[in-house]
Amino acid sequence: MTDVVVARPSSTVVLVRETGDSPELLLMRRHERSAFGGAHAFPGGVLEDADSLVQDHCAGIAPGEADSLLRVDCALAYFSAAIRELFEESGVLLATVAGRGVDLGAARDALNDGTLDWRAFVVDNDVQLHCDALHYFSFWITPEALPRRFSTRFFLAAMPDDQAAGHCGGELTDSCWLSANSALAAYREGEISLHFPTIRTLEALAPHGTLDELLEWAAARAHEGVPCIFPEIEKRRGEARVIVGGRDSGALE
Secondary structure (H helix, E strand, O other): OOOOOOOEEEEEEEEEEOOOOOOEEEEEEEOOOOOOOOOEEOOEEEOOHHHHHOHHHEEOOOHHHHHHHHOOOOOHHHHHHHHHHHHHHHOOOOEEEOOOOOOHHHHHHHHHHOOOOHHHHHHHOOEEEEHHHOEEEEEEEOOOOOOOOEEEEEEEEEOOOOOOOOOOOOOEEEEEEEOHHHHHHHHHOOOOOEOHHHHHHHHHHOOOOOHHHHHHHHHHHHHHOOOEEOEEEEEEOOEEEEEEOOOOOOOOO
16 A cells, blocks of 8 residues: 655745736746646745744734634744745745845845745845735645645735736746636647646636636635645546545635
8 A cells, every 4th residue: 555645735826917808817837847847837835944933024914813714723834935935936025125225136046046044034134924915715635646745725916016027947937927718728729738726726716807806706715714625536447537526625616
């Protein structure tokens, strides 16, 4: 019997900008050698030890409120990871930096190459993390049959007006802004590759025509209690397909 790999706690951010037609979402293409093998995905990654050490710098949501919302202890670590990963991968920082003369571009590069620790960056520069800019709306756990597994919390966030987003050029090789419907159409035409959770998330976001509608939808999901979506892999006639089901599962609606 094969041991089941433990799912690594992770955070993902769906960054949204308002346009004249419909909201656009930031999608980033992962390196071919990454866990997502050349697919486009939302910014995000696994929690690091430093994420649980910056709680005093998390603004806008109290620790107990965060724990209740995510139904997990030390939930602010997920908020920290979301903000950190978004900054590392896209350059967008959902935070206020009180320290003077901070070169954010250099800090981002140092965080990515491991020469700077997230806790040191936050504490030394008196960074206040805007946790209330993150709107929790979805929770996925990777199927048990896979060799790499993640327990991922999805957050929605509005793109700050005074910042620009761009891929880091290392783990990420490209980035683009697309509406949910455009991204799904590009996937169907074979122009981009998407994994199952990204497809389902795009399908859930597509009906909402404005940023305000998306934020209201996310708030309603958080109020109702975000279910855990636990897909399983089913094999039929030698072909594998992903189905939504499993323990404490729920569908995006």
